[in-house]
Amino acid sequence: MTDRAKFRYSAHDGVLEIEGTEAFVSKHFEGLTDIVRIMARHTIVEQKSDAAVGDNIPTASVTPNSESNDQPAALSTKETIESYPEVYSEINGKLKLTVDIPGDATRTKQTNAALLYCYGAALMGDEQVTSKDIREVCEEHGCIDTNFAKIFEDKTIFLSDGVKGGTKHIKLTFQGKKKAKELLDA
Known part of the structure; x- marks a missing residue:
């Protein structure tokens, strides 16, 4: 049985997803994270209401060149x-x-x-x-x-x-x- 891995990005359900063997996902992960970082800088995502969040996945309102108190800690200390x-x-x-x-x-x-x-x-x-x-x-x-x-x-x-x-x-x-x-x- 092969190890399966999955990478998923939402940007409010615009979704960028890759799934396959762990080796396959790892190989493409770095390039995809660069793309996701660039997309995240230019994408405005509205915060979903608690009723819309099905799996208790935390969401954040992300706007270009702004910081918000409800963003995860990794995003709130954006360097420029x-x-x-x-x-x-x-x-x-x-x-x-x-x-x-x-x-x-x-x-x-x-x-x-x-x-x-x-x-x-x-x-x-x-x-x-x-x-x-x-x-x-x-x-x-x-x-x-x-x-x-x-x-x-x-x-x-x-x-x-x-x-x-x-x-x-x-x-x-x-x-x-x-x-x-x-x-x-x-």
Whole structure:
């Protein structure tokens, strides 16, 4: 007998559901949660009345860019780039790093700049950024060398797709998000 698993998202019964073996659901879970996060930011969900809630599933009223007391704790502490004014700024709709990039070596600074930039972009709703944008940030902060693309080979912190020598789309792994958060807290 195979282990069955199920992932379900409602957004007031708009429903996004995947069901199958545990391996199948786990494989697609990360990509789906990114989609759900983006959808949740742009979806207004009205709270169901207690009579409409059949299985005692807690519901929450979710509106873009707002916090509500009846939201679960994980949603009520939404971070934005405004949470880190000493690190991030938005100029003409473009994310800027306004902090000296920490690190002793150029490669460390490049990695830290990429971590901070990817995390800030995620706070603005862009889960993926281009390597071209990260290169510009590194150039602005004077922390770029000839092996720029090598920093994305660390698959424990960066996920990338694209062709070798071309522009890649970069996204942080869970470990990458953790390291970026540690940089922000330091």
